[in-house]
Amino acid sequence: MPETLLPQSSVHVGVWTEISPEDGKSTRTLTTSNHDMFVFVAVLALLIAYVGERSWKIMRMILYFSRGTVEEHRSMEDQKKIFIESYAPFDTCIKYIRFYFKNRHPGLPWVEVLFAIFVILSAVGFAGGFLFFAAYFPKPFTHNRVRLQPTSDCGYGYLNLSKIEQLDTLNTLPDQAELYSQLNQLAEFAVNGSFLASSYVDACYGDDAVNDSCDLMFTKRISWNAMNNASCPFTQGQCVGGENSSYTLDTGDVRFASLGVNIKSTLSFRKKTTCSPIVMDPYRVDSEGGVGGIYSHLMYRGRNITETIRNDVAAAYQVNAWMPRIGTQVHPNLQPKVGNVSIVYINRNNLVHLYPTSQPVFSATENITLFGGYTAYTPSWEHRLGAIGCVETLQMCRQNAKSDQKECSNWVGVVRGEDNWTGLDDFYDKSDETEKGLMELLLPAHSVLQTIADAARGSGANLVASRSLINLPLEESMLTELQTSDEPEQWKREVKQWFNVVLSVIQLAGLYFPTVPPFLDKSLMVNELKKESRFICSSIKINSLQYSSINFDAVIAILASSALLITISFMDRVLAHFPWGRGVRMAFRMWRDYHRVAPNIQHGDVENQAGQRMHLLNNGP
Numbered sequence: 001m002p003e004t005l006l007p008q009s010s011v012h013v014g015v016w017t018e019i020s021p022e023d024g025k026s027t028r029t030l031t032t033s034n035h036d037m038f039v040f041v042a043v044l045a046l047l048i049a050y051v052g053e054r055s056w057k058i059m060r061m062i063l064y065f066s067r068g069t070v071e072e073h074r075s076m077e078d079q080k081k082i083f084i085e086s087y088a089p090f091d092t093c094i095k096y097i098r099f100y101f102k103n104r105h106p107g108l109p110w111v112e113v114l115f116a117i118f119v120i121l122s123a124v125g126f127a128g129g130f131l132f133f134a135a136y137f138p139k140p141f142t143h144n145r146v147r148l149q150p151t152s153d154c155g156y157g158y159l160n161l162s163k164i165e166q167l168d169t170l171n172t173l174p175d176q177a178e179l180y181s182q183l184n185q186l187a188e189f190a191v192n193g194s195f196l197a198s199s200y201v202d203a204c205y206g207d208d209a210v211n212d213s214c215d216l217m218f219t220k221r222i223s224w225n226a227m228n229n230a231s232c233p234f235t236q237g238q239c240v241g242g243e244n245s246s247y248t249l250d251t252g253d254v255r256f257a258s259l260g261v262n263i264k265s266t267l268s269f270r271k272k273t274t275c276s277p278i279v280m281d282p283y284r285v286d287s288e289g290g291v292g293g294i295y296s297h298l299m300y301r302g303r304n305i306t307e308t309i310r311n312d313v314a315a316a317y318q319v320n321a322w323m324p325r326i327g328t329q330v331h332p333n334l335q336p337k338v339g340n341v342s343i344v345y346i347n348r349n350n351l352v353h354l355y356p357t358s359q360p361v362f363s364a365t366e367n368i369t370l371f372g373g374y375t376a377y378t379p380s381w382e383h384r385l386g387a388i389g390c391v392e393t394l395q396m397c398r399q400n401a402k403s404d405q406k407e408c409s410n411w412v413g414v415v416r417g418e419d420n421w422t423g424l425d426d427f428y429d430k431s432d433e434t435e436k437g438l439m440e441l442l443l444p445a446h447s448v449l450q451t452i453a454d455a456a457r458g459s460g461a462n463l464v465a466s467r468s469l470i471n472l473p474l475e476e477s478m479l480t481e482l483q484t485s486d487e488p489e490q491w492k493r494e495v496k497q498w499f500n501v502v503l504s505v506i507q508l509a510g511l512y513f514p515t516v517p518p519f520l521d522k523s524l525m526v527n528e529l530k531k532e533s534r535f536i537c538s539s540i541k542i543n544s545l546q547y548s549s550i551n552f553d554a555v556i557a558i559l560a561s562s563a564l565l566i567t568i569s570f571m572d573r574v575l576a577h578f579p580w581g582r583g584v585r586m587a588f589r590m591w592r593d594y595h596r597v598a599p600n601i602q603h604g605d606v607e608n609q610a611g612q613r614m615h616l617l618n619n620g621p
Helices: 034-067 076-085 089-103 110-136 162-169 176-204 212-216 425-429 433-442 452-463 490-515 531-538 552-569 571-577 579-600 606-619
Strands: 014-019 026-033 145-147 157-159 225-230 246-250 268-277 294-300 303-308 317-322 328-330 340-348 366-369 375-378 385-399 406-408 469-473 479-483 525-527 541-543 547-551
Touching: 014 145, 026 034, 026 145, 026 552, 034 089, 034 110, 034 547, 034 552, 089 110, 145 547, 176 212, 176 452, 176 490, 212 541, 246 490, 268 490, 294 385, 303 385, 317 452, 340 452, 385 433, 385 452, 385 490, 433 490, 433 531, 452 490, 490 531, 547 552
Parallel strands: none
Antiparallel strands: 014 026, 026 547, 145 541, 157 525, 225 246, 246 268, 268 385, 294 303, 294 328, 317 340, 340 385, 366 375, 385 406, 469 479
16 A cells, blocks of 8 residues: 555544444543553553462462361361462462372361362462463453544545636636646546555455555455346446346445444445446447447536547557536436436557457457467457446435334435435434534535546546556557456456445545545645534544554553452451451351351250350460
């Protein structure tokens, strides 16, 4: 991934509240540099080691008092000595095993045997638990999720295109220098933005993507499901291949929280795009007979937008796409009931294929001879230009907290229409401020790289044809690019790539809300972030290689429990040196000896009972 996508300088260092995307629970999190976190965890580990030693002392004290309740035996003092002189669980365990086997004999009371087993299991369990905790302590509490610190430029950045938009009025022409400057900035913005998005797709959206830089994003990729043989989204006869030859890509419900938005919300979005090669002949608009090729599937403010079959010596293929925007209108036959339409033209000029194919858009049926007498194939003249039409739709959903039922909006387009219309009015009005802010971000006033046409046009020819293009000389000594792929449905491969670029733009936006895109000219930037969306500035999480985070609440709990255990571990001194402490010990001994002597006392011999109790009280066991 390009270095510009690593916003390490904008990481928030300190304590912040992290909200789990799974259950919405919040925890306080401490983020520091990796070095400081290593020192912090090391000191915490030393504390835990010390607490572990003190905790075993508490356990030894419990065992010592417990031993006092077991029937008296000649080896009792030896056992007490083990508890007093062994400072580690393994030490206690080994000494007690040796003691048990040394003193084992047929007449040993079963209570002694059970107590010995209890001591050994306690020591082994305590030591094993402590080692397990010490070995895995950092893993449950530490991670590399960090929150971005917003800059002063935080917002939804869009270029000031007032001079370009002024052309739409057709009344007054803008200043040429200012117009050209904005055109240049818009071109750089589209190319750089789509280049970064397509670079991220190339690195992280493949089935075998293992690039470490992909871990930067909270979610590596937005997954989707594909459906072949989908219904044609246009009127009958417009899809090449028939009414059930289209290709649908569906993300399913994607929660904003799963993309690193640090909020407690069940709001999700779902993008569904259906594409198909569309017929060309009915849309031919050139009037010349014979060889020609000017086509138009859409209009802009009443004028045809045309595409011509190329016949030049430029690159072997070219992509031109028209995204949905105000003033653009596709032919009525290509207008769906719901959604926005993108039209992508793929123009090939003598693109040489190693294999013959009659597939839509990428057909190659005419034989040519390569250097050395090898046979290859090129598109026929009428098939050099092809078009793909895509209908893009969006749906918003949320989980109702009271009924636990999913509530969804109607399917709408992916960009705003006339008068900022979105089609989400009813759903929007029933949403809270946070949900409204998220919907505003997904459907901004000015869309940026959010459609299939944006992805195809901005990324350019990098998305089209095979990834393995080489130059070979023809018999006429011309160098030409060679399509080495025999992909049976090449157009679907391109659509998948474009759809991935659109999804990656949604992901990468999380970096740009707080930090501003690195390729955006700030002097021309217009911040269109609405007040209900301002929370996004301090609510973006990413994964970092230079910073670490630890569960701050867990650290506080560890410190508090450590202080408690250390305090308790000194209670043996309190019991030994203070009068009430001696009283506690005497109570233990009286309770033990009373139960030992009581069965042998005759119920009617009151004086004998009183005498024995006084003897226990004065002299001890």
